[in-house]
Amino acid sequence: MAPDTRHPDKLDRAVIFLGPPGAGKGTQAKELAKRYGVPHLSTGDMLREHVSKVTPLGKEAKPIMERGDLVPDSLVLRMVRERIERPDCSHGFVFDGFPRTVAQAQYLGVLLRQHGYRPPLVVHFALDPALVLRRITGRRMCKAGGEIYNIYERPPKVEGRCDSDGGELEQRPDDREEIVGPRLQAYEKQTAPLVAYYRRLGRLHDVDASKSVEEVTQRVLEIVRGARQPAH
Numbered sequence: 618m619a620p621d622t623r624h625p626d627k628l629d630r631a632v633i634f635l636g637p638p639g640a641g642k643g644t645q646a647k648e649l650a651k652r653y654g655v656p657h658l659s660t661g662d663m664l665r666e667h668v669s670k671v672t673p674l675g676k677e678a679k680p681i682m683e684r685g686d687l688v689p690d691s692l693v694l695r696m697v698r699e700r701i702e703r704p705d706c707s708h709g710f711v712f713d714g715f716p717r718t719v720a721q722a723q724y725l726g727v728l729l730r731q732h733g734y735r736p737p738l739v740v741h742f743a744l745d746p747a748l749v750l751r752r753i754t755g756r757r758m759c760k761a762g763g764e765i766y767n768i769y770e771r772p773p774k775v776e777g778r779c780d781s782d783g784g785e786l787e788q789r790p791d792d793r794e795e796i797v798g799p800r801l802q803a804y805e806k807q808t809a810p811l812v813a814y815y816r817r818l819g820r821l822h823d824v825d826a827s828k829s830v831e832e833v834t835q836r837v838l839e840i841v842r843g844a845r846q847p848a849h
């Protein structure tokens with residue numbers, strides 16, 4: 618079966634992508650948003666936009682971000698409300714990295730109901746933690762051209778050298794195991810209740826994120842199309 622590339626139909630709902638760093642969630646969220654012509658929403662992008670445009674929200678968030686502190690829920694939620702009320706969200710939108718907690722998920726549920734949206738569809742990227750660790754700690758970038766390799770999954774022909782320009786391959790400091798390990802543990806701890814919450818509500822759809830990017834895209838589209846039929 619040839620993969621579909623056109624989508625004359627509308628998304629008309631909120632789709633939430635949940636998954637650990639390194640699982641390919643961001644790529645897939647952007648791809649789905651592009652195919653349906655709806656906004657791809659990340660709270661990080663929203664915050665940066667408010668700060669750069671010096672909006673009231675941005676003025677509040679800036680000093681907090683500069684201190685390196687976490688922006689409080691109240692501010693994030695106001696920002697999300699403001700964002701989904703914009704006209705470009707009227708045919709649905711894709712959330713990437715939000716909600717992060719059950720409290721945020723509950724607030725989002727209320728917000729969606731108030732704005733006449735159906736319950737959100739949650740795409741959960743399931744990936745063996747050991748594999749996530751390999752994907753991230755195996756990543757190497759060419760210092761010259763920026764090409765990305767993975768010493769386990771996509772190694773260069775010559776160890777430590779870029780295939781296209783011979784540049785030196787280096788590991789980003791953030792990709793080291795001592796940084797990534799604790800980050801993944803924190804993610805699991807924070808996200809487990811959220812996954813359980815959406816699973817209980819019957820909104821959660823698992824995706825095997827160990828598959829290729831194309832296969833994962835097809836699975837995501839199947840989920841979205843399957844969930845579109847019984848409108849209520």
Ligand SMILES: [Zn+2]
Nearest residue numbers: 759762779784
């Ligand atoms: Zn290179």
